[in-house]
């Protein structure tokens with residue numbers, strides 16, 4: 102079974118990404134993945150399509166820019182981890198920020214794609230020192246910490262909140 106976090110780390114290393122927010126779209130394009138945007142109807146948030154050597158990620162442009170970044174990261178997870186699947190269509194309900202079994206994404210592949218997305222957009226090795234810098238000194242409230250980190254990493258506060266819980270930095 103592929104390890105989603107290790108796969109995400111190796112992609113960051115390959116593209117020498119040491120800064121945040123992580124340039125997820127540039128990484129995808131550098132990997133030869135085409136990204137198309139369209140305002141989809143309904144709850145569809147994105148898809149990953151494989152056709153021979155061609156790999157395409159579709160993003161629902163009607164969603165927020167931060168949600169679109171997460172969608173690209175999530176679909177990159179599918180392309181990286183789940184070979185042999187020609188088409189995976191994701192709906193907003195299936196893409197949940199949590200990467201544990203308590204999330205709505207109970208499907209194993211969805212859990213893996215979310216874990217990949219969490220690690221590539223919010224790498225533990227970048228998050229931990231940033232948390233330390235905010236907590237140092239006079240301290241910071243939980244909500245303020247989440248909002249600041251969400252801005253730093255260009256993800257939703259919801260995604261960052263779950264990430265900090267999953268990393269054991271915040272209690273659930």
Ligand SMILES: [Zn+2]
Nearest residue numbers: 175191211214
């Ligand atoms: Zn998915």
